[in-house]
Amino acid sequence: MKLTRPRRDILNLYEKIDHPLNAEEIYNLLNNEYDLSTIYRNLNFFEKENILKSIVFSDKITYYYKPKGHYHFIYCIKCKKFERLNLCFEKQFKEYIEKNIDFKITDHILYFEGICSECQKEGDKNA
Structure with missing residues (x-):
């Protein structure tokens, strides 16, 4: 490269x-x-x-x-801010998926979309 x-x-x-x-x-x-x-x-x-x-x-x-390893985060749909999560339930999900669905996992990403506390406060002010 x-x-x-x-x-x-x-x-x-x-x-x-x-x-x-x-x-x-x-x-x-x-x-x-x-x-x-x-x-x-x-x-x-x-x-x-x-x-x-x-x-x-x-x-x-x-x-x-x-x-960098696997990635978990939350994403605010209003202000577009990300916050990284350091929680992972990979082992439990991986065991379930590989055992019950016969699917070999090679990588994963987990995220949640929503509205952060700052944007919620802004929404309350504008309501």
Whole structure:
């Protein structure tokens, strides 16, 4: 893999940030130094090379994250904030699925969508 300047800069972001980012967030965090097409092209390259993974939520925005073990988080559908969860029930789910469904698990991601406490408070103020 040729490590171009845009690729290096994108990967450096993921060394500092431990939650998924979309292309526009990366664009802004890199101070608009690269055009969005360059960002998207490199994100797609990283995903193809299994350096990053992507996930799409109900808002239809694609977020990319660096897989560090398995990933669990909550996602606010209003402010788009992520919070990582350090709880995992992988062993129980894996045993059940492999035993009862005859399905070999190779990876997993678990997330919950909802409304964070800050957005709930904002909603209460506007009600």
